[in-house]
Amino acid sequence: LPVTLVHAVEVVIEADGKPLENAVVTVVDSDQSVGSTSFVQIEQRGQQFQPRITVVNPGSQIRFPNRDITQHHVYSFSDAKVFEIELYGGDEPEPVLFETPGIVALGCNIHDWMLGYVYVTPHSNFGVTDRSGKVDLNVGDPSLAEITVWHAGMEDGPIEARLTDIDSGSDGDMTVSVTLPDGDPLFYEVDPLQTLFGEN
Ligand SMILES: [Cu+2]
Numbered sequence: 320l321p322v323t324l325v326h327a328v329e330v331v332i333e334a335d336g337k338p339l340e341n342a343v344v345t346v347v348d349s350d351q352s353v354g355s356t357s358f359v360q361i362e363q364r365g366q367q368f369q370p371r372i373t374v375v376n377p378g379s380q381i382r383f384p385n386r387d388i389t390q391h392h393v394y395s396f397s398d399a400k401v402f403e404i405e406l407y408g409g410d411e412p413e414p415v416l417f418e419t420p421g422i423v424a425l426g427c428n429i430h431d432w433m434l435g436y437v438y439v440t441p442h443s444n445f446g447v448t449d450r451s452g453k454v455d456l457n458v459g460d461p462s463l464a465e466i467t468v469w470h471a472g473m474e475d476g477p478i479e480a481r482l483t484d485i486d487s488g489s490d491g492d493m494t495v496s497v498t499l500p501d502g503d504p505l506f507y508e509v510d511p512l513q514t515l516f517g518e519n
Pocket of ligand 1: 427429
């Protein structure tokens with residue numbers, strides 16, 4: 320059997336020269352990898368989706384527990400998943416099944432500013448950038464590895480890049496620059512008064 324060496328690579332995503340949080344980076348596997356299903360949760364806490372970005376493989380289920388005192392009404396009209404959880408409080412609604420690869424935008428009927436995403440990918444190797452724009456990925460041969468990068472503020476779909484084509488920083492980081500025409504829609508502050516009266 321061939322031996323597959325795995326290399327740890329740190330990828331940095333930036334926009335306008337600044338680190339970009341909440342970007343989804345996937346490794347495009349040439350060997351048709353099949354991801355595994357997971358069972359995760361996206362909380363409604365402080366009148367935000369937490370986390371704002373969740374990445375899963377098809378067949379995964381997501382719970383949407385409400386940790387606030389106020390009720391929420393979570394929905395998506397996206398092609399990859401249409402669903403609605405009507406006004407609910409702290410009780411635990413049924414988990415939602417995500418079967419179709421694609422990008423699912425989450426909203427709340429009550430709180431217009433609440434915005435979140437579920438990114439459903441068939442690839443098993445993915446990550447979401449942290450506040451410093453970084454994500455650690457394991458790849459086979461870095462000179463052959465292809466990645467995709469997506470962020471909610473990007474105008475078109477995910478962009479593709481080869482790790483060899485990416486600027487390599489002085490500390491060995493691979494940096495990908497993306498363009499957000501209208502800024503970062505996921506960088507929003509919750510009204511302090513709303514939080515005061517709405518949060519547990
Ligand atoms: Cu809400």
